[in-house]
Amino acid sequence: NAGVTQTPKFQVLKTGQSMTLQCAQDMNHEYMSWYRQDPGMGLRLIHYSVGAGITDQGEVPNGYNVSRSTTEDFPLRLLSAAPSQTSVYFCASSYGAGPLNTGELFFGEGSRLTVL
């Protein structure tokens, strides 16, 4: 049971570099999302998707792009990394078209990103 798989687990970038955080789930979940966790800020939603081809913004979308070409994958792209994007990133998925269906999000183990 892989669940939600995130890669890489750790990444160091220089300011201005681009990268993609990968997220894949094998539970056939329609809903997928990306959160960032920062000290004193909790978990904040970046982007989410309710199905293939459909994405929407969360609380803190600036500086990030997403796409959802398949049910399984939901990559998060940083086009020009900034030190403010240093954080721990979590991908999460849920049954149906939204977490409200079951009230439960399944999280990956996280990706720690440092931008110098």
Place this chain on the structure above:
Amino acid sequence: DQQVKQNSPSLSVQEGRISILNCDYTNSMFDYFLWYKKYPAEGPTFLISISSIKDKNEDGRFTVFLNKSAKHLSLHIVPSQPGDSAVYFCAASRPTGNQFYFGTGTSLTVIP
């Protein structure tokens, strides 16, 4: 603007005693509330939830209480065990939303 707040960053409790974790929210439109538990280097995992039509929900050693008039919820763990040591996040959602709003977390340490 933090819509869900956990004002206690940390809590220490003796094994066998009760742990009470608190959470306050500001948005009266929230109608569904959850608690997640997070161990270091792992993703959060779902613990327990409550709908606004209830004021209490139990699951084994875990009970969540909701006070809508005070916009306050709490998680009670009885009895506390060392394996309960983790960071606990509360979260809330609106009826017509696709996102949860998370609190800042409370780090619980259960002392053997």
